[in-house]
Amino acid sequence: MAFLVHRKEYAQGMLRPLKRLRPLLLLCGLAVSSCAGSGEVISLKPTQDTLIYNYLMVSGMVRGSLIGGDIPRNRIPELYMMQRLTLYTVIRATAEPTARHRREAEEAMQQLIAAITPRSG
Secondary structure, three states: OHHHHHHHHHHHHHHHHHHHHHHHHHHHHHHHHHHHOOOOOOOOOOOHHHHHHHHHHHHHHHHHHHHOOOOOHHHHHHHHHHHHHHHHHHHHHHHOOOHHHHHHHHHHHHHHHHHHOOOOO
């Protein structure tokens, strides 16, 4: 029985600091809820920077495949040229943002990913 009393006192002791912080927590909650209700809309439309971020990720995937030994040595020059071409299309799509340039850059990145994806069979 003494053990249960001790646990109850311990639990109350742990909650004491939270009771003192209750007004601050309430104020923070109100601030967050007011921000959430401000009506600001986040756009998910791709930007020119999205292409650059995507290229960096794809480039990292290629490097990881090379370092991991997943790519045969005789394919390294081909992947190097594909990666350079992909970088060129991303730079062009960023410098001259048209739907065609964006599509070409996205297709080049998809081809690069396909080139490093292991084929089953």
